[in-house]
Amino acid sequence: MSDKLERYRSKRDADRTPEPIPSSPPSSGDGHAFVIQEHHARSLHWDLRLERDGVLVSWAVPKGLPADPGTNHLAVQTEDHPMEYLTFHGEIPQGEYGGGTMTIWDAGTYEAEKWSDREVKFVLQGKRASGRFVLFQTRGKNWMIHRMGALARDPFPQVEPMLPTERAKPPKDVPAYAFEFAWGGRRLLVPIEGGRTTAAREHPWLRGLARSFGSRTAVLDGELATLGGAEILVFYDLLYDNGHSLLDQPYTVRRAALEALELAGGHWQTAPSWPGEAGPVRQAAREQGLPGIVAKRLDSPYEPGPSKSWLFVPS
Structure with a gap:
């Protein structure tokens, strides 16, 4: 034998x-x-x-x-x-x-x-x-x-980014919102599946991020911004996580899931977010020369395209 x-x-x-x-x-x-x-x-x-x-x-x-x-x-x-x-x-x-x-x-x-x-x-x-x-x-x-057999996960979402509506002043019901910097960069959705991402075709350095996910599937929403002279991908939302769509979940749930990923690398990071802190965040944006802040309703789902649940307020 x-x-x-x-x-x-x-x-x-x-x-x-x-x-x-x-x-x-x-x-x-x-x-x-x-x-x-x-x-x-x-x-x-x-x-x-x-x-x-x-x-x-x-x-x-x-x-x-x-x-x-x-x-x-x-x-x-x-x-x-x-x-x-x-x-x-x-x-x-x-x-x-x-x-x-x-x-x-x-x-x-x-x-x-x-x-x-x-x-x-x-x-x-x-x-x-x-x-x-x-x-x-x-x-x-x-x-x-x-x-x-039957579908084992939610379908991979094919969506357009959620866009803020501009207004001159922060919303009056400040406790209902989280406040983030407006980075003034270019939006980028990053789908990750099987340790790979199609976004690496344009940005090869994203291969390292995708490999770190292993078999975990995800769709990340972020922005390519220039910070300290270097291009950084700043992530601020998670649309899909490990087989489950988060589009219908409130911002607070999506944000908690994003933070649990602990994304931090030489070319990417998780954007900071401050619930109920409109004034200090807007002042910090001015001091750093950023275009403004984005107010995001804590109970809002992810709505592709322009939305009144996200508000851009110039600094």
């Missing part, structure tokens, strides 16, 4: 990598374990591994498992891995095959409904990954993975 781990061993040096490298061929088994590892290698991807005949049959999925039936994701079949990989996590040294950080994203059991050389239909039973999926071969080592 051929050694199913021969290719796995040929790609690794036990003296250079902490990965498990069994010395003997695997024994046959009939377990039903699975693991999904988040792999920050040369490019971020997720490794799906299903136990089969004593090894973990593996696919690299660049965008992670599809969240809804309307989108298929590429899955590249890789070499079979040893069963010890069910619990492996750690740092594979740079320069070695698969060099980078690997963490366990989810693990559990699965039920195989069909298994052939070109199609694998299965049900995952994990904490983060669950539901019916099918892997089908398209060409060579390239497969696609499809989620079967």
